[in-house]
Amino acid sequence: MLLEISNVTKQFGGLIAVNDVSMEVNEGEIVSVIGPNGAGKTTLFNCVTGVYTPEKGKILYKKDGVVRNIVGIPAHKIAYLGISRTFQNIRLFKNMTVLENVLVGRHSKLKSKVWEILLTLPAFIREEKESVRLARNLLDFVGLLNRESEISVNLPYGLQRKLEIARALASEPKILLLDEPAAGMNPSETEELIRLIKKIREMGVTIILIEHDMSLVMRLSEKIIVLDFGQKIAEGSPVEIRNNPKVIEAYLGKEEAEIA
């Protein structure tokens, strides 16, 4: 077990966005969270990454052999512990260059003290050079090295999504959460994304993704969790999920599911 979400509930006033959800993620897995619009998928991601504190439940994360409950830990500390993410609505620093965006993602890894930075002491200069080298490696990895000096907002949409992934990887996460990574991509960009996600897993990063593109989900996932109205209605392999009547009903509605 690398991450264990246990009976997590998150409410917004009277609305229960995530209702008693439990799921487990093992090291090296690609796990997808799917479900109709408003099912609670992003809210669950926000609970894992410290954006929201759930009212109930535990989120256990194992790092260096130590298991800790990360509920209530602020987002930047969770990122520091090795859980990184991308967003459904791209959140790049629009007016920064491609390279600068990845360098920002590296921030949590920097060790220099404020005075070393202010006085641009050798330790800081060394660290900065090393950060640039690593950022360029990551840009090469996602296929963006030739665009490093461009202002990020000028990149085509599909490449902005890849840049967000490079930025998330800059903190050297153990777990990467991708929120609708294929949204707005054309079929060839989606194919490249599938290859990229496989390469990221080969690097030893565990991946949890939210995605509406079912072909991507079915091709990549070892395990799929299905949410509907905040509740987990199914969990299983792609084949099990594809044939699960509850899942078909959640997506099509009861009447259509019966006809189908």
Ligand SMILES: Nc1ncnc2c1ncn2[C@@H]1O[C@H](COP(=O)(O)OP(=O)(O)OP(=O)(O)O)[C@@H](O)[C@H]1O
């Ligand atoms: N900050 C918030 N305040 C109030 N309600 C919220 C908030 N965030 C989400 N919700 C509500 O919680 C429910 C779950 O939303 P969430 O965004 O988690 O769903 P989702 O499965 O990610 O949907 P989508 O596939 O459309 O992105 C929705 O009814 C949504 O309106």
